[in-house]
Amino acid sequence: MATKTSEFEFPIKSVKTSTILVADNISKTYRLGRVDVPVLKGASLEVKEGEWIAVLGSSGSGKSTLLHLLGDLDTADAKGGKVSFNGQSLAEMSRKERDQYRNQSIGFVFQFYHLLPELNVIDNGLLPSFVKASMNPSWFRLARWVGAILVGLTASTLYVSLLSAPIWASLDISQLLWWKERLFVIVILLLVALGSGVIAAGLGTFLCLEVQSLLFRKSASYKEMHKHAVQLLESFGLGHRLKHKPSELSGGERQRVAIARALVNNPKVLLADEPTGNLDEKTGAEILDLIAKQHSNGLTIVMVTHDPAIAIRADRVVHLHDGRIVEK
Ligand SMILES: Nc1ncnc2c1ncn2[C@@H]1O[C@H](COP(=O)(O)OP(=O)(O)O)[C@@H](O)[C@H]1O
Numbered sequence: 001m002a003t004k005t006s007e008f009e010f011p012i013k014s015v016k017t018s019t020i021l022v023a024d025n026i027s028k029t030y031r032l033g034r035v036d037v038p039v040l041k042g043a044s045l046e047v048k049e050g051e052w053i054a055v056l057g058s059s060g061s062g063k064s065t066l067l068h069l070l071g072d073l074d075t076a077d078a079k080g081g082k083v084s085f086n087g088q089s090l091a092e093m094s095r096k097e098r099d100q101y102r103n104q105s106i107g108f109v110f111q112f113y114h115l116l117p118e119l120n121v122i123d124n125g126l127l128p129s130f131v132k133a134s135m136n137p138s139w140f141r142l143a144r145w146v147g148a149i150l151v152g153l154t155a156s157t158l159y160v161s162l163l164s165a166p167i168w169a170s171l172d173i174s175q176l177l178w179w180k181e182r183l184f185v186i187v188i189l190l191l192v193a194l195g196s197g198v199i200a201a202g203l204g205t206f207l208c209l210e211v212q213s214l215l216f217r218k219s220a221s222y223k224e225m226h227k228h229a230v231q232l233l234e235s236f237g238l239g240h241r242l243k244h245k246p247s248e249l250s251g252g253e254r255q256r257v258a259i260a261r262a263l264v265n266n267p268k269v270l271l272a273d274e275p276t277g278n279l280d281e282k283t284g285a286e287i288l289d290l291i292a293k294q295h296s297n298g299l300t301i302v303m304v305t306h307d308p309a310i311a312i313r314a315d316r317v318v319h320l321h322d323g324r325i326v327e328k
């Protein structure tokens, strides 16, 4: 149970007793050429709902590796233990369930932000919502395929009837003595028809995607997710930066966008990999305040860091040492 009050005056919500995320005896070995590099050697961690855990470890101890495994961004060795979320092993989930886990159950924050440079702040923040929307079966997706097939078929038919007709007319096939020559001409014409059909189908898909994108941006669900993302970004002090590209932002602002992106689908758990590792002390403290505020609202957090002064902000600090989690 967390009883302490943060020195930054954020009330720490009490930790519930239910376990939400478990790493059970995890092993992870990287292979470098012919050399095996064991990084995790039976690491176990149990995360309670509402808890803020800091995993403290020196550089190269395997903190990012552990977090990637918790977030299903990487997998453990064969027979190298398991990660479970709400009692269900990730390995036993279907591919779609795992996609949903990454997209909606957890949010991931990286040390180096990993924002998409060509997207502005709002679109970076919205990205997980776009992914979520695209996961749901919709008539849009069906329409895209039907549209692509129709355009492809129409183009092939047009090609065969309009373009190849004059070729056929000018071709006195009776002059081709050999059946092999006749077959050759027919096969070439059919191949060209097929090729143009495939190209047209590609163009059709592209056009349908563009139309889909246009319609999507006009839809009520897009407006709703856009409003939610804007509110989140504004609450993170980014209201005046919504149309800016990441390259136009400070490090602290970029990390705020990255945290908003991680939270936009209301995940249960935030996985933060040295979230202040690239920031100066003051900006880092502001980011930690922001994370603490999310925690006080009930968010479960697993944060890895090499810095004891940062780890102390969490409810519980565990150590990653020699590939294992040690409680001190
Ligand atoms: N993809 C990889 N291939 C090979 N070795 C890796 C890979 N990722 C990490 N490592 C190695 O595993 C060890 C732990 O890395 P990492 O989890 O990034 O540590 P930390 O985040 O604690 O600094 C390091 O020695 C690192 O060089």
Ligand SMILES: [Mg+2]
Binding pocket: 063, 064, 065, 273, 274
């Ligand atoms: Mg790391």
